[in-house]
Amino acid sequence: MRGLLVLFACFKRPANVQFADGRELDGSFCGAFEVARSLTPLTCLSGGFQTRSAQTLLDNPESDLRNIGNVRECLTLRGGDESSEKGVEKEIKGLQKEIKSVKKEIKSVEKEIKSVENDIQVVEKEIKSVGQQDPRRHAELREDKEQLRKKEEQLRKKEEQLRKKEEQLRQLLLFREGSLQKSPLSGASIAWTESDAGLDRVGLCNDKKYFRVDTSYLMVIGDGNSRQERLLYCREAFLKQHTFLRERVLDRGALGWIMGSPGTGKTTATLSFLLMLDMNEWSVTFIRLNAVADGFCVQVAGSTRRTCVIERITAGKLVETLLREWSNGNRRFVVLDGFLGHQPNHWEAFDACRRWRDIDRSNRRLVVVTSMASRDKIYYHEDKLLQLEEHLVVSWTIDEYLQAVQSDEFYEEVESMLEMDLGLLDLSRLGIKKMQLGRSKEARVRQKHYLAGGSCRHMFEMSAYDVVKFIHQAFRSVPDLELIFRGNIGASSTQLVNRLIATFAIDGEVRWLPASEYISWKLMHEIEAEELKRVFSKYSISNAAVKGCLFEMIFFKEVQRGLRLTYRRSHNRPREARPWKGHSVVFFDPLQGNHSLPRTAVCFRPISELQGGYDALIVDKNAKKAVFVQVTVREKHALKLSFFLDALTALGIPPGRAWKVEIIFLIPNQRMPVFRISPVEDCGALEGYGWKKGEEKKKAKVAFPPLN
Structure with a gap:
């Protein structure tokens, strides 16, 4: 027969009390064990305990300290009457107030410890200054230092005791909060x-x-x-x-x-x-x-x-x-x-x-x-x-996507989501000419990656149409696009900023960057060049990932408008070159090959943001000129010549003297004195284009764009 019984616990205060989960309250904390007394009177459902009956709990509870844990579980799971709950709520408020007071006292002790440490440093400095010239004064200072050390030790013990007291109070707070859970008789019903x-x-x-x-x-x-x-x-x-x-x-x-x-x-x-x-x-x-x-x-x-x-x-x-x-x-x-x-x-x-x-x-x-x-x-x-x-958990990379589709079974599951309708992207509005689409699984992944970026949900679970709609909705919800570069997606954010951001571990540090190339290009289109430069100036050079992303966006913005560059020279003042004409941007995949060259000069942009060697290739078919640009904010950057050869081959640019090939490292002005090219890889790869083996480092140019 089930009924209500009143549980009266008359515990004595032992020196140490241990809960069922192993947490302990020691006797030095005078109010610790009063929690057991404060549990009475409370109502519980008889016969309803998970591990022990109510009668067992009543039988000499102080003989087995684990009973405290069982009482707590009983009260937490079964609840108490209204008057008891009000009492517990009052006790919880008291505990919260006491915790606040203890924290304040801890801060005061910490401040006092710091003051004593400063006094010790002053005395040590004076001891060193006096040396053995004045033995009497030297001995007095030694004694002063010893007294300060003792005082510091006492303060640290006091701090330790206060922190222990704070933890015990928090244990009690958790305990009392648990006892406020309602009876299942009044809980919401669940249909399984x-x-x-x-x-x-x-x-x-x-x-x-x-x-x-x-x-x-x-x-x-x-x-x-x-x-x-x-x-x-x-x-x-x-x-x-x-x-x-x-x-x-x-x-x-x-x-x-x-x-x-x-x-x-x-x-x-x-x-x-x-x-x-x-x-x-x-x-x-x-x-x-x-x-x-x-x-x-x-x-x-x-x-x-x-x-x-x-x-x-x-x-x-x-x-x-x-x-x-x-x-x-x-x-x-x-x-x-x-x-x-x-x-x-x-x-x-x-x-x-x-x-x-x-x-x-x-x-x-x-x-x-x-x-x-x-x-x-x-x-x-x-x-x-x-x-x-x-x-x-960090975001996905292009290499991980490519590895995932190596399984035919996996690829068949996601194949329909890799379809790309370029009309959805409104590329012309972003100043981008139509890119060529490949049909191999690798090519389709690379193309969808332009849109999906680091989100596998966008890559494998959503169509291109839905991803574009999703991204545009997120853009409309963000009042300040600078939030994207702050990684401002904390626990209190009610905006959709996190839909536009991917999380990457770069050089051992976590960075939040635009989730995809498409998002970067929309950002570049939405934000004026001067505003991009202003945001760029706010980030320190040490934040290389965010600053590099912004610097790259500024570069492509200027490429479309008409880029001005100032070149570094060995022993003379930097030389400012004539401004370039504005160029349209064409995304391409150098691994696809057989790209046809347009009649007018264009800026080719690799579709993968992880493309090695360069960030852009400006090609003028009429002038027979190809200029590779690597954008970087770092103090040094590698020269990986095989990537340049792959791009020239993919675009059908033949070796020989007919074409002029240049390589430019574009860096912020403040990096000019310290920037260096290192290491040089695949030496001799561009010999067919007039780059003598072993002299590539000297031939590469370094320049910076005006950011003011």
């Missing part, structure tokens, strides 16, 4: 649909280069009978994400926080990891939240899968309820996907997941997946308390 999990059809395949997944796990709620399999390419970032989930979250119990630009594959990599777990040991819950539409939940326990809709408005309560009703006895793994920091209901869902995890951290795992690039303000001590660890 069950089906076979179908785990025998998922897993690594094709020499572990791909992962086969059931698409119904990714996008639909239904009976699970109409299913379609799909291959995921296991690129390096995919494998690194699996390593993070296995080593940091699964093995060490961290709260995983996975970030990255949209379209990096964060969700699919996380889901594939869940489906690889041993379902005899683990049961998993995948919760997908959306900004506007309702979300969904997929739960797998053993060989059974069940799904439900997560209504957007009540997402927090629904998540709280489904976690509370999760009765499977296995260890449990929850993923909260699609988290957006500016959505209050997403925070409610996260808080429900966080409290659920805190009840039993040894057997519960939690991962948050978000397209936001940061968590806004970060509090180190809170992260430490939560055991929160971040993982950043």
Whole structure:
């Protein structure tokens, strides 16, 4: 018979108290154990505890300190009466106030420590100055230094005690917040649909280069009978994400926080990891939240899968309820996907997941997946308390796309999405002439990459028409396009800036750049040249990736208007050349070959932003002149001659003396004194075009455009 009983806990205050999850409150913190007393009287449902009955909890609780954890779990899961909840809310406010006071005291101690350290430095300097000339004064200074050291040691001990007290207060705060969860009797109802999990059809395949997944796990709620399999390419970032989930979250119990630009594959990599777990040991819950539409939940326990809709408005309560009703006895793994920091209901869902995890951290795992690039303000001590660890997923590169389509099965799945209708791009409006399209799988990937850039969603899941529509919508939503170069896509952003940005790891640092060449060209068209130069001047040279992107955009803007260059000379003043005429831009793929030369002078732009050797090739058929331009903001740059030869061959420019071939390194003015060309690769590759082997470095020119 089930009924309500009143749980009275009369605990004594021991020297040390340890919760069920291993966290400990020591006796030096006078108010720590009062939490046990403050739990009474609270109502609980008898016979409803997961591990122990209510009667067991009442039997001499102080004889087993683990009972405290069980009481906490009981109260957190089953809830209390209204008067008790008000008391807990009051206590929570008191704890928050005390934490704030302790933090203020810590800052005061830190300031005092710094003052003592400065005093020690002054004394040490005086000791060095006095030396052995005045033994008496030297001894006095030594004694002063010793006293200061003791004072510093005392202050550091005080700081340590305060930080320990702060952590204990935060533990209590988490504890009391957990006790406020509502009874399931008043929670939102959930309508589940069950089906076979179908785990025998998922897993690594094709020499572990791909992962086969059931698409119904990714996008639909239904009976699970109409299913379609799909291959995921296991690129390096995919494998690194699996390593993070296995080593940091699964093995060490961290709260995983996975970030990255949209379209990096964060969700699919996380889901594939869940489906690889041993379902005899683990049961998993995948919760997908959306900004506007309702979300969904997929739960797998053993060989059974069940799904439900997560209504957007009540997402927090629904998540709280489904976690509370999760009765499977296995260890449990929850993923909260699609988290957006500016959505209050997403925070409610996260808080429900966080409290659920805190009840039993040894057997519960939690991962948050978000397209936001940061968590806004970060509090180190809170992260430490939560055991929160971040993982950043970088965007896709052209090489990874090309490797992915090597599987015929994979290519057949995505082939229809690689179709490009150039009429959609409105290239003429951007000052670009029509590019030639190849039909090989590699050529089609390179062409779609111009539009999709670092987003595999844009590359493989969306048509060119939908991608263009998507990008244009994002442009309309961004009031200040400079946000794109700041990487301003933090947790509080309500704009669509992140749709225009890709995340790259460059020289060990994370950089946010325009997601594709098409986006770069639209930016160049939307922003006036003077505004581009103003934004360029705001970034330091050390931020090479962002500054390089802006510098390249300025170059192509000036190419269309008419470029003016000033050349560096060895011993004389820089020489300003006559301005070039304005040129139209033609995108081309040097790997395709058989490109016909237009009658008028044009600027060829490689379709891949990762093209080696050069960024532009200006060709004048009538003047028989080809000028390669490499745009860079770095102190040195390699001269890779084989790339120049490939381009000349692809355009049908024959070797000999008929054509004049030039190479120009375009750099910012402030780099002129220090810039150098190094190393030189493939020496002799251009001998047929008048470039003597071993003298290529001397023949290459260095110039800068006016930016004022």
